[in-house]
Amino acid sequence: MKNWAEKYRPKKINEIVGQKEAIEKVKSFLLNFPGKKKAIILNGLSGIGKTTIVHAMSNEINSEIFELNASDLRNKSSMNLRLKPVLEQQPLFEKNKIILVDEVDGISGTDRGGVSELVSLIESSKYPIICTSNDTWTQKLSPLRKKCEIIELKEISPSEIKGVLKMILENEKKEINPETLNQISIKSNGDLRSAINELETISELGKKEIIEIYEKPKKMDIFHAMKHIFQDQAEVEMTSTFDRVDMPIDEILLWIEENLPKVYSGVELFKAYEQLAKVDLFKGRIYRQQYWRFLVYENFFLSFGISESK
Ligand SMILES: Nc1ncnc2c1ncn2[C@@H]1O[C@H](COP(=O)(O)OP(=O)(O)O)[C@@H](O)[C@H]1O
Ligand SMILES: [Mg+2]
Structure with missing residues (x-):
């Protein structure tokens, strides 16, 4: 029996919650293919509709999906073998095709070859290529980013989540405590x-303790982390933001440095640069004294400090 998440996966575009902008962009990419870019990356956290959008869109425009995974990409000859029947199909019987590389960040760091295979596939492909990723901003995907239009998907809002959950409960003829329903909607981030x-688990087991598993912080990509720091109200909790980003602090610093002048100006920018100077100061101290506790300060100025400058 299918689990609920699968059972209620939207088949049609208009059943997808949120993601309007992203959907429009995907559609225009496919309908105008080949345009400036021959590939797109749908980027965003897990469980927000990336894979769903691709499948629903292919139904809508009557295309066929051909899926490649990270292990196909590792080996050029096996990939070509898999692609051959697709590429050689008689035009007469030809249906439009979309090549999907789902979860492209699954190409592991040691697999440089995989990324460059994908890049050359994009260059030669007659068909549009759609990649999905949880974090497209990692170093190893940088050659791929240059070839792709990047489409960011948003997290689904608590009220939208609640709407979907209510629809499912109604359909399944189940009920749960309204307070628990609210909690799931919020804590699923x-x-x-x-x-x-x-x-599904709660309505099967009648347990609400399970909600606690959401308490551990989720990973965040650098893009969302920067947005949080630059745009949201500064709060002390922000100090833990970069703990959630899977990137060395020195690289995070570079991202912040580069983007700061694009979002702040005048006195705000000046204040933010002062914070960066402090980060540098502590970096030097850490380096000279090998005293890692100072990392805490580095992190503090880089997150809360920068945020509070505005
Ligand atoms: N935007 C959305 N609208 C409706 N259902 C969604 C949406 N995003 C996720 N879901 C639900 O979550 C499941 C997983 O979505 P999926 O598209 O596979 O996520 P991912 O972003 O990880 O690729 C779907 O089967 C569906 O039940
Ligand atoms: Mg997916």
């Missing part, structure tokens, strides 16, 4: 798949 999984 925009991840609709995990919210649906949680709902």
Whole structure:
């Protein structure tokens, strides 16, 4: 039996919650293919509709999906073998095709070859290529980013999540405590798949303790982390933001440095640079004294400090 998350995966575009902008961009990419870029990356946290959008869109425009995974990409000859029947199909019987590389960040760091295979596939492909990723901003995907239009997906809002959960409960003729329903909607942090999984487990077991598993912080990509620091109200909790980003602090510093002048100006920018100077100061101290405790300060100025400058 299918789990609820699968059972309620939208088949049609208009059943997808949120993601309007992203959907429009995907559609225009496919309908105008080949345009400036021959590939796109749908980027965002897990459980927000990336894979769903691709499949629903292919139904809508009557295309066929051909899926490649990270291990196909590792080996050029096996990939070509897999692609051959697709590429050689008689035009007469030809249906439009979309090549999907789902979860492209699954190409591991040691697999440089995989990324460059994908890049050359994009260059030669007659068909549009759609990649999905949880964090497209990692170093190893940088050659791929240059070839792709990047489309960011948003986390699903608690009220949208609640709407989907209510629809499912109604359909399944089940009920749960309204307070628990609210909690699932909020604590799933925009991840609709995990919210649906949680709902299914709770309504089966009648347990609400399970909600606690959401308490551990989720990974965040550098893009969302910067947005949080630059745009949201400064709060002390922000100090833990970069703990959630899977990137060395020195690289995070570079991202911040580069983007700061694009979002701040005048006195704000000046204040933010002062914070960066402090980061540098502590970096030097850490280096000279090998005293890692100073990392805490580095992190503090880089997150809360920068945020509070505005
Ligand atoms: N935007 C959305 N609208 C409706 N359902 C969604 C949406 N995003 C996720 N879901 C639900 O979560 C499940 C997983 O979504 P999926 O598209 O596979 O996520 P991912 O972003 O990880 O690729 C779907 O089967 C569906 O039940
Ligand atoms: Mg997916």
